[in-house]
Amino acid sequence: MVIEVVILKDVEKTLSERGISVDNVREVIEHGETTGEKIYLPAENKFLAKKVIGKATFYTMYSPLEGKFTxxxxxxxxxxxxxxxxxxxAETTDWVCYKCNEKLVRSNIDMEYLGITRAAPGISCPKCKLSFIEEYVAGKTLVVAESLLEKKRA
Ligand SMILES: [Zn+2]
Known part of the structure; x- marks a missing residue:
């Protein structure tokens, strides 16, 4: 499967700030598209997929259009x-599980890092339990927790 990704300038900046490569992006989209393990916003043609690559979990939000992925x-x-x-x-979100066609609900997810577990808010499919951390949680809560735990260990 050839994944052609369209990346606009401002998104390119976000990628470099976050240390995410285009190869990472392509791998995550390919994973979502081939396994069907993805969620979507029906009104917006937006998909969210994730994949563990190396020691991190990567997420991509994208729109398929004419064989390409924006x-x-x-x-x-x-x-x-x-x-x-x-x-x-039972609070539902606008996200829908692609496989189950169920609306995702709020969830509590135990996140482990350097041997320590912390709970984080997530969203999950009530049927298959496919779960995602949203961007604002990853960018704020988890980044802070990760650096605190790194300092603690250092
Ligand atoms: Zn599901």
Whole structure:
């Protein structure tokens, strides 16, 4: 499968700030497209996929259009998700699981990093439990937690 990714200038800047390569992006989109493990916003033709590559989990938000994939954003976290995922409320989000056609709900996800576990808010499919961390959580909460835990160990 050839994944042709369209990356606009401002998104390119985000990628370099976050240390995410175009190869990472392509790999995550390919994973989402081939496995069907992705979620989407029906009103916006936007998909979110994730993949663990090396020691981090990478996320891409993209729109398929005429055989190409326009990237809206990409982010990553080094903490790893632990099972089981706890669904905290029946509060649904606008995201829909591509495989189950179910609306994702808010969840509590145990995230492990350097042997320490911290709970983080996530979104999960109530049926298959496919779970995602949203960009604002990865960019704020998890980045802070990761650097604190790194300092603690140092
Ligand atoms: Zn599902």
């Amino acid at each position: 990237l809206h954003s990409a982010y990553a976290h080094r903490m790893s998700m632990k099972e089981p995922i706890t669904i905290v409320t």
